Amino acid sequence: MSTIELITAEVCPYAQRTHMTLLEKGLAFERREVDLSNKPDWFNEVSPYSKVPVVKIGDDVVYESAIINEFIDEAYPEPPMMPRDPVARAKARIWIDYCNNVWVEDSYELLFAKDPAKQAELRTKVEDQLRKIEFDGMRQLSDGPYWLGENVSLVDLTYYPFFERFGAIAHHRKASIPEECTRIRAWYDLMASRDSAKATAHDEAYYIDRYRKWVDEAA
Numbered sequence: 001m002s003t004i005e006l007i008t009a010e011v012c013p014y015a016q017r018t019h020m021t022l023l024e025k026g027l028a029f030e031r032r033e034v035d036l037s038n039k040p041d042w043f044n045e046v047s048p049y050s051k052v053p054v055v056k057i058g059d060d061v062v063y064e065s066a067i068i069n070e071f072i073d074e075a076y077p078e079p080p081m082m083p084r085d086p087v088a089r090a091k092a093r094i095w096i097d098y099c100n101n102v103w104v105e106d107s108y109e110l111l112f113a114k115d116p117a118k119q120a121e122l123r124t125k126v127e128d129q130l131r132k133i134e135f136d137g138m139r140q141l142s143d144g145p146y147w148l149g150e151n152v153s154l155v156d157l158t159y160y161p162f163f164e165r166f167g168a169i170a171h172h173r174k175a176s177i178p179e180e181c182t183r184i185r186a187w188y189d190l191m192a193s194r195d196s197a198k199a200t201a202h203d204e205a206y207y208i209d210r211y212r213k214w215v216d217e218a219a
């Protein structure tokens, strides 16, 4: 296959997922960083939604992080990062979808909420979602330590960048990962120790600082 090019922005959690997936697969790739506040023309030509991440392989362009990551897993099957069994595969996709369309949406709505009553409502909602992730997600799918068992999967790589940033949302909005979510906590520490996380991560202070601007704007 042709050279893999990852079009990315360091700050983007969706792009971090794909960057981590490429690293976990041990693939050689070239990284092209985009300044999202000043998008170059070539980027708008290559990215159909004008968003990162985009992966280019020869003349083919694949976009949307969840789709890119499944594409990478199918095109480069070792090590496998989705279950083979169709039911287990569907469940993995359900929790990937939950991350993208429920928890991430509401977590960032909490970050951006201006009204204290709305913040309180969203804080409760997001903390309940974390309990759901812990008890209906992780604990139902496997005994761990990863989402699907002994090995890292696309579900882990989907959630990790957003948990890396959740500490900053929690800081600004006085939310927390509930005490009883012990599996999430152990999983997060394990994920953070992986080389793919270390190569792409920023610490909590970095996100607290970045997100302060939006919190101040919302105030």
Ligand SMILES: N[C@@H](CCC(=O)N[C@@H](CS)C(=O)NCC(=O)O)C(=O)O
Pocket (backbone or CB within 6 Å): 009, 011, 012, 013, 014, 015, 036, 050, 051, 052, 053, 063, 064, 065, 066
């Ligand atoms: N659903 C997309 C979301 C990607 C996304 O929102 N990327 C942001 C950066 S984190 C972006 O490129 N934003 C540029 C813009 O909206 O103009 C995915 O999963 O890839």
